[in-house]
Structure formats: structure tokens, C-alpha cells
Amino acid sequence: MLEGESSDHEHAEVEKGLTLGDEDSTAALAEYALAAVVSDAEALEPRTLKEVRARPDWPLWEKAIEEELETLRVAGTWVLEDAPPGANIVGSKWVFKAKKDASGSVVRYKARLVAQGYSQVPGVDYFDTYAPVAKLSSIRTVLAIANRHQMELHQVDIKGTYLNGDLTDAEVIYMKPPPGYAPKDLGARVLRLRRTLYGLKQSGRRWYQKLCEIMMKGMGYARCNVDMSVFYWQRGKDLVIMLVNVDDCSIAATSIRLISDLKRGIAKHVEITDLGELHWLLGIEIRIYPHGCKHPFDIRPISIDHE
Secondary structure (H helix, E strand, O other), rough: OOOOOOOHHHHHHHHHHHOHHHHHHOOOOOOOOHHHHHHHHHHOOOHHEEEEEEOOHHHHHHHHHHHHHHHHOOOOOEEEEEEOOOOEEEOEEEEEEEEEOOOOOEEEEEEEEEHHHHOEEEEOOOOOOOOOOOOHHHHHHHHHHHHHHOOOEEEEEOHHHHHEEEOOOOOOOEEEOOOOOOOOOOOOOOEEEEEEOOOOOOOHHHHHHHHHHHHHHHHOOEOOOOOOOOOEEEEEEEEEEEEEEEEEEEEEEOOOHHHHHHHHHHHHHOEEEEEOOOEEEEEEEEEEOOOOOOOEEEEEEOOOOOO
16 A cells, blocks of 8 residues: 555545444544644655655755755865775765644754764774763762752753764765755865764764863863763852753752853853753653742652663
8 A cells, every 4th residue: 555545444434434423423534634634744754855855845945954054064064075096985865854843833844964874884984982871870869969959950952962073083084965965166076074963973972072071171070980971060069060961961050150150151162052940851850849848859750761
């Protein structure tokens, strides 16, 4: 059965519903209509450039592609070079995402250029790939400390996380130009990557190293010896702790001023989204009550299944 076609069985079920009483008939039709709407909503995201160009909303996707290319150009993500004979040239592809609000309406069209990292060669295109994230035990410990000392809890999101990493001189990665959007002066050359892209094997590690440089060298924070994704700063009674899970940074501090200082410091190096007070963290819902309550934080685990 082709995608988008209904089976004879499905049609029979609808016809059966129409033979029922008015109430049952209406319910059957409503269910059928809802299924069609959901199906259409799930099909909003095209899978290829050819597919997206044939859609009526192509101008919106085209704008998203141009925004992505401009972001990469400003960041100095690549330079044009002649690849040496026999060099491995990594492919690239577009990934399209239609971001929706709670009602299911599209609020933003996003196009992401992704490197096809599966074609990278170990020991040639990449070496180390490990990048730590905060352990669940560390998260619980920091939340307990914050609860005990009535600390403020906030959260920030790092925009374009994997676009912020810098490749080392030893990582010589050549990539094919973006499908359908090769630079006009490309000629026989290819793209040599200077910064990481989504899809590269080492992108997570390079971002973590960049974050360490920002936090430790740029802002004077220390790194926890037990959990390398926990950074902290302490002067007298002032204390700031930051938990890192790739692009989500959860902050506990003894005052709002310290949190604001941390946010401004990070924003000097990378673009962030300030998410305000922390309410949800890896399956843990956090409800914050006004100061003066016996228990300022009510932490209710929803799911701790992190396979």
C-alpha cells in the first residue's frame, strides 16, 4: 500500500460507522478526521531538498536555509580548498524541522546542514569523541544542596551547540558543499571544515572543550573532580554550581545576581537562550515555592529511565 492511501479495511470501518446511530456516526467521522489531521501534521517535515522545493511552503523553507548558511558563513565554519588525491570527502545533507507550539501550529521553519559523519575514517578524520554529561547522582546532589540552602535555580540553553566547537590542526576534514547551494566560486574545490558541524563524530567533544575553556579560563570556575560536567565558583558564602547536559545548563546559586553574572559571562562567548527558573530537568519536575516556605523546592521524579 502506498503512503497516503487508505486500505479497503479502513474504508469499510468508516462505512460501518456511518450505519450506526447519529452519535456513533459523528464520533467515527471525528476520529477519522483527527487521524487525517495528525497524519498531515506528521508529514510537515520534508526529507530531501527536492521534496521541499516542490511544496507550497517552499519560500519559508528557503528562508530557513539561507539563515543557516549565513550563520555558518559568519562563524567561519569552512574555507575552500583543493582536496589532495585520495582524501576522504565527507558528504553533507539538509535536515528540515518544523517547530510547533502546544496547539500543533508551526511557529518556525528550521533547516540544519548536517555532515554525514558515518563516512568519517577513525584515526584520519577524527580521534577522541568522548564528551561527558552530568550524572543523575550529581543532579540529585545539587538539587538537594539547593533545597537545603534555599539557593536560586535557573536554566539556560546554548544555541547551535555543536557549531561552537573548533577543530584541531590534526583534524583535516573535507566536506562536499551543501546540496543545491554550492558556493559560486567553488570550482573543483571542496569545503575544509574549521569548526564543527552537527553530524561529525567529534562535535560533542569539541564543544565540551570549548565550554571548559569558557568556564575555567574565561570565568574562573573550577571543575568537579568526580563529575566533569559540573562546574562551580565559590567566594566566601557566595556559591554557583552549573550542571551541563550538552546544550542544557542548569544553574544553582546563592543569589540572582550571581546567576545573572554567569549568564552574561557565557553570552560573551556563545549565544544562549535564557529559560528563567528551572522547572524540568532530565525527567525531574521541580516546583519552586516562594522564600520563607519550609521546603522551597518540591522535587518530584517523573522518570529516571536514562538508557
